[in-house]
Amino acid sequence: MAKDSPISDISAVRRPVETARGLPNAHYVDPALWEEEKKAVLFSTWAGLAVEGEVPEPGDAKPMTFLGVPLLLIRDRQGHVRVFENICRHRGMILVEEARKIEGAIRCPYHSWCYGTDGRLVSTPHVGGPGHNKHDAIVREDLGLNEVRSHIWFGTVFINIDGQAAPFEEIHADLIERWKEFDQPMVHGGPDSMFTLEVDTNWKLAVENYCESYHLPWVHPGLNSYSRLEDHYNIAEMGLYSGQGSLLYRQIKGDDGAVFPDFPNLSDKWDTGAEYMAVYPNVLLGAQRDHCFSIVLEPVTQTKTREHIHLFYSTKDTDDALREKNATQWKTVFVEDIFVVEGMQKGRMAPQFDGGKFSPAMDGPTHCFHDWVAGRIEAHRNASE
Structure with a gap:
């Protein structure tokens, strides 16, 4: 175990049910183990975030957080439910503060960079100086919203924060x-x-x-x-x-x-x-x-x-x-x-x-x-x- 890892003995948890013990108290009250579980149990798997019915129509957007991570649940113009980090790629400003329908573009309230509902960066006003909306160093195709891996099953939106989990359909093939x-x-x-x-x-x-x-x-x-x-x-x-x-x-x-x-x-x-x-x-x-x-x-x-x-x-x-x-x-x-x-x-x-x-x-x-x-x-x- 790494030197900075929290310490808890979970060996008894993995025994057969006849002799097993439940998770130790620390896994419910210790802040260090809370941080460990975020990474080991919640960020690295397919965790539930919402249901697709929360954004029923194209353009519907709902800001959410998952363990402090600012996220945006949105149904794009093509009708696909997607999850993005709810931050502008310019200075990390929160984009959407409350649930609403996106009528045009997602506009950052800080410097007005604008994004399509599919996450594309579509507008960068004055980025090259007053009246100049382009700059060679700003490649819009590379600066779309950060998309969070997501999958919908049983009406529920599952996300994989670290992006490393096996495909949802593979992991949950038996239940499906x-x-x-x-x-x-x-x-x-x-x-x-x-x-x-x-x-x-x-x-x-x-x-x-x-x-x-x-x-x-x-x-x-x-x-x-x-x-x-x-x-x-x-x-x-x-x-x-x-x-x-x-x-x-x-x-x-x-x-x-x-x-x-x-x-x-x-x-x-x-x-x-x-x-x-x-x-x-x-x-x-x-x-x-x-x-x-x-x-x-x-x-x-x-x-x-x-x-x-x-x-x-x-x-x-x-x-x-x-x-x-x-x-x-x-x-x-x-x-x-x-x-x-x-x-x-x-x-x-x-x-x-x-x-x-x-x-x-x-x-x-x-x-x-x-x-x-x-x-x-x-x-x-x-x-x-």
């Missing part, structure tokens, strides 16, 4: 195959189908809680009343995702008995089944016959996380009241988890806690996530030696 029936258009439900929860916890604890169904009887009594613990199964293959499935999904109904239209051409498995997957590192997905959702976890600090929830449907022609009812129902479920993940974060200040003991029967999905995080950190440390 597993959910290939949902490789079809998904329509974002609009403003009434998105909400954000502010949670005082480390982002990893939100993933860990989502992975498993063990907590359902006590934390989600309403949900458990019809989708019981015994109706769930673990998805715990060691890899890049884990989660749970339900054998008893119940469609939400309106007061008149109306339901959302199903996604077309689904197999019988989805008539009463549903699956809920954590796609490492920070995206939580739900797949059901009549709607899906994506939760993008934004790690704000080591102890604060924003959960951005978005609901998708098979068509834009869905009932307003039923969409609102569905969003309210899911918000109720997700809010019920807040005290749990915040309580576990507080628990990481107990000096004798050793990462915890996993139930081999119930905690397999969570152990898979811990093992993946530990593996990324080990690889990072070995490369730094």
